[in-house]
Amino acid sequence: MVSYKELGLVNSKELFKKAVExxxxxxxxxxxxxxxxxxIVSACVETKSPVIMQVSSGARKYANQTLLRY
Incomplete structure (x- = not known):
């Protein structure tokens, strides 16, 4: 299983700049x-592709806040 902390966060401006280029x-x-x-995360790791994760407000009620932070 993927450790979410190892995936890292990046600035979306830089992410989009690389995508356009x-x-x-x-x-x-x-x-x-x-x-x-x-x-979703497994597929992104396997393909070494960036992704933007969005979570619904309903799902946030049940999710671990630590997980959502990353």
């Missing part, structure tokens, strides 16, 4: 449960 898009996924989050 590289000619690629950065997907944004809204997840509602832990299984969806794990699947």
């Amino acid at each position: 590289g000619g690629y898009a950065i997907p944004a996924f809204n997840f509602n449960n832990m299984e969806q989050l794990q699947a």
Whole structure:
């Protein structure tokens, strides 16, 4: 399993700059449960691709705040 702390956070301005220069898009996924989050992160790690994670307000009520911080 992926350690979320190892993935790192980056400035979105730099992320988008690299995407424009590289000619690629950065997907944004809204997840509602832990299984969806794990699947998204696993795919991004496997493909070494950036991603923007979005969480619904309803899912935030049930999520671990430490996890959402990263």
